[in-house]
Amino acid sequence: MTVEQSKKDKIMVIGVVLAVLLGPIILNPFGAGYPDLLQKFVIYGIFAIGFNILFGLTGYLSFGHAAFLGVGSYSAVWMFKLLSMNIVPAIILAMVISGLFALLIGFIALRRSGIYFSILTLAFAQMSYNLAYSVLTPITNGETGLQILHGDPRVLDAAVEDGALPVTNLFGLNMNATADVSLLGMDIQFNAGYYICGLIMIVAFYIALRLFRSPFGMMLKAIKTNQNRLNFTGVNSRPYTLTAFVISGIYAGLAGGLLACTDPLAGAERMQWTASGEVVLMTILGGAGTMLGPILGAGVIKYFENIFSAYNESELMDVFSFLPHWLQELVVSVSSLFVGEGWHLTLGVLFMLIVIFLPGGLMEGFNRLVKLARGGYRKDGASASAAGKVTAE
Amino acid sequence: MSSILKVQGINKHFGGLHALNNVNLDVEQGKVHAIIGPNGAGKSTLLNCFIGRLTPDTGTVDFDGTSLIGLKPHEINQTGVSRVFQTPEIFTELTLLENVMIPALAKRDGAFKPSLWSSMAGETEIRDQAMNALSEVNMGGKAGMTAASLSRGDKRRLELAMALVQNPKLLLLDEPTAGMARADTNATIDLLKTISGKGLTMVIIEHDMHVVFSLAEKISVLAQGTVIVEDLPEKIKGHPKVQEAYLGGAHL
Structure with a gap:
């Protein structure tokens, strides 16, 4: 809240902007510089930022946020089918519908707190998932998933249609447009879809930052610490939690809409409980309640999902080819459990290590490193009283 | 009367x-x-x-x-009506200043006001009120500390500041x-006397x-x-x- 804080915030925003702009270059050496994965980084980043507004600030753990992601995707694809391949109306509808959906679910689920709230959200999400598979097939196209077809009306740009399926675009700029540039000896792909999603993530991040620093955010933090006390302080906590729930639902819907913008199809599996669990993992892994943690967590999980799952045994043999033959086989047979289909195992181990040793997530580890690098390991009390002096003055 | x-x-x-x-x-x-x-x-x-x-x-x-x-x-x-609880009920993860700013905000903004876009840093008036209330209970110097680190007696005084800032x-x-050292008890009595003197x-x-x-x-x-x-x-x-x-x- 002090001058120091606002300076830190500025650095943080600049950092995020730079990371997004330079993403394709920075991540190239890690094998993650291709558009498809980069898009996932920023889109799931938005999802996790939104989830963190609810979970990180109020402590309400929703296990059904994937429902909003799915609703966002379906809404966006319907917009592509009915109106136009332009992503703007699709994104707007995705946010509106998911917001309304969150209002409904939040209104009911927020009557309870703690584990009961989590179970209610989980139940609602699973209900949506099953409905999408069964009763709602006319809207969701069931198991096949909803996709764009030649025969769709597309009122606004039906005229431009030719043989191939139309491409999602932003006022004519195709989402899949990619410029291949040779830079620093690397083959860098600058993709339009990635930069559009990235810019939206920057805006989403900035809005979340403002929320965190606002009186509204302060009330949400108070709810997390002692909701009962807040009520006795004259604050009606229910509308605060509901607002936070709806905002995070809109973020999830936006992420779902963007997923459809980069790849115009929507399936029910996007709403499944594993997808809801994934965003919880992202937030906790990165650091719940921190600004950068959720983005970091989303990046790490999507990286593991895409990179580790791509490895197979023969590639591992190459990696460990420097070892003597008998050792090589042993190492490969053990480590192959952790790649390919087994990437979940790697993620599980990583998650356990983080929760046990760094309860504050990757951000806590990062902060510890910064402290170490600055030389002195200051006790919490010392830094707190130093902060006190700043505020008191 | x-x-x-x-x-x-x-x-x-x-x-x-x-x-x-x-x-x-x-x-x-x-x-x-x-x-x-x-x-x-x-x-x-x-x-x-x-x-x-x-x-x-x-x-x-x-x-x-x-x-x-x-x-x-x-x-x-x-x-x-403001209340000071028997067992301290405070926002342990927040700073003392934030603990007192919350009831001050509740007093000014009512039970619900989603000020999503304004900044806590811009709430200078509320901050001043909170600082005054903290100084009244003799805790102005600890404003930036996390409330969880307070002793029980200090938590009680913080609660008092949270009530007083609302000018109930x-x-x-x-x-x-309860839970205060004798000197703190006497200081609290004096404080309460002053407050009651104001009506x-x-x-x-x-x-x-x-x-x-x-x-x-x-x-x-x-x-x-x-x-x-x-x-x-x-x-x-x-x-x-x-x-x-x-x-x-x-x-x-």
């Missing part, structure tokens, strides 16, 4: 226990009214009925012309000095007779859920019924 809080015919049962039995209470505007009584007499239960934590089975609680029965806790607070019409104090009405529950007799202008003695005596402090001291309630009828 007009009464600001009028309590009539309160009954409250917990299963078979008749915790409050036809309790009447009249708190006069601007006075310090103490409620004393042995353990289990129903003092805290009575206070919980004022703030909406409990709903009495029968009876009325009228505050400044408004009935408090059936109102939610935040609605009762918004009518101008009625302050309910549940054992405000703030207080209802105070207290075990420490030193505190009660230094502050109270009227005392109600509660025993087994009923008010057995209500009188001026000097008349309470030697009252036979009071001695009986405290000492179980063993005459001295």
